[in-house]
Amino acid sequence: MTDLTGLLSWVLLGSGALFCVVGGLGLLRMPDFWARAHAAGISDTLAAGLILSGLMLQAGFGLVTVKLVMVLVFIYITSPTAGHALYRAAHAHGLAFGADTRLETEQVGEDRGAD
Amino acid sequence: MPIRILVTGLLLAGAWLLWSGHNDALLFAFGAGSVLLVVGVSRRMDRVAEAPRVYTLGLRPLAYLPWLLWEIVKANLAVARLILDPSLPIAPRLVRVRALQKTPLGQTIFANSITLTPGTLSLEVEDGSVLVHALTAESAAGVLEGSMNRRVARLEGEG
Numbered sequence: 001m002t003d004l005t006g007l008l009s010w011v012l013l014g015s016g017a018l019f020c021v022v023g024g025l026g027l028l029r030m031p032d033f034w035a036r037a038h039a040a041g042i043s044d045t046l047a048a049g050l051i052l053s054g055l056m057l058q059a060g061f062g063l064v065t066v067k068l069v070m071v072l073v074f075i076y077i078t079s080p081t082a083g084h085a086l087y088r089a090a091h092a093h094g095l096a097f098g099a100d101t102r103l104e105t106e107q108v109g110e111d112r113g114a115d
Numbered sequence: 116m117p118i119r120i121l122v123t124g125l126l127l128a129g130a131w132l133l134w135s136g137h138n139d140a141l142l143f144a145f146g147a148g149s150v151l152l153v154v155g156v157s158r159r160m161d162r163v164a165e166a167p168r169v170y171t172l173g174l175r176p177l178a179y180l181p182w183l184l185w186e187i188v189k190a191n192l193a194v195a196r197l198i199l200d201p202s203l204p205i206a207p208r209l210v211r212v213r214a215l216q217k218t219p220l221g222q223t224i225f226a227n228s229i230t231l232t233p234g235t236l237s238l239e240v241e242d243g244s245v246l247v248h249a250l251t252a253e254s255a256a257g258v259l260e261g262s263m264n265r266r267v268a269r270l271e272g273e274g
Contacts, residue, residue, distance in 0.1 A: 019195065026198035034236065035207055038194055038250045041233035046191035049184075067134055080230035084237055087230075087248070091238045097248075102208035 009057035016050030023047060032098035033090060037083065044079040048072070124154050170220045175270050182266060183228055190232035190257075194250065210255045213244045215268040225267040229258060 019042055026039025052072045059065045097103070131146040197205055216222045226237040226245055234254035238246040249255035258264075 019191065022195045022198055026194070029198060029203055030205070031203075032207075034248050035205060035250060037236055037248075038233050039198060041230070041236075042191050042194055042198075045187050045231055045233065049187075063136070070134070076231065077227070080227040080237075083230050084226060087236050087238045091246070097209070098207060100207065102206070 005057050009054045012050050012054030012057065016047045016054060019043070019047035019050065032101075033095060034087075034097060034101070037087060041083070044075065044083075048075050048079075120154055120158065123157060124150055127153055170218060170271075172220075172270055173272065175272060179266055179270050183231070183263075186228075186263065187232050190234045190254070193253070194233040197250065204251075206251050208249050208252070208255050209238075210247050210249060210259060211244050212247055212258055212261075212264065214240065215261075215264050216271055217268075218271055221267055221271040224270065225264060228263055228267060232263075 023039050023041075023043035026042065027036050030036040030039050049072060052068050052075075056065045056068045059068065127150045128146065131150065135142055135146060197203065214222045214225050216225055222240055222243070222245075226240050229235045229237045229245065229247055234250045235258050236248045238248055240246075247255070247258050249258065
């Protein structure tokens, strides 16, 4: 491993750790369940991606890096799926939204229309 | 569908052998147990879900994934900035977005993409629309603007 990839790897690992801390801080600071879930998303996506990328640079080309790529792929598929199951269950059982949440549920996105 | 079960089991066993890289009896037993468990669970899922279909997306995800990853990075930085702001300037809201995708797979990819970008969570997918919890007005506007919606719809192709 050259010095440059070593340095880059540690930059990725360090910034990944930093975003983990930010996600944890968000979990503590956010006012309700729903807002906390957004903060948890930071650790699941950016922090996980940075740390695994840093580890791939440490491992170099080989089976270990293939495994790390698969870990990342599976995290990016399973974490939103599990998250959705959690949010859907919370919503279905009527978990209240924070008092300042705007419930403009009727707004509809742009339609594809006639084309 | 016994053939499907057999193929699933063989693929899973192959993946286990490739990724494990160990040849002792204990790990083989763990592998066999895991394969049986997963095959059993997916058989049960077949009974509650509609008949499984194979969708082909071809190489189209190769264009979508880099775009999605960049959206995830931008959304992460925006939410990190909110968390680190002493006044915590969030304005949570619920919005309903009509999904432009026609297949269950397309709608799943859309809902998962929404949840993967911090600042927006998908709460439920019903009657072709997604109920989204957004952390700020900007993140809600981002979903309603619809470029993710259109890109995932294009991912489905004409099939």
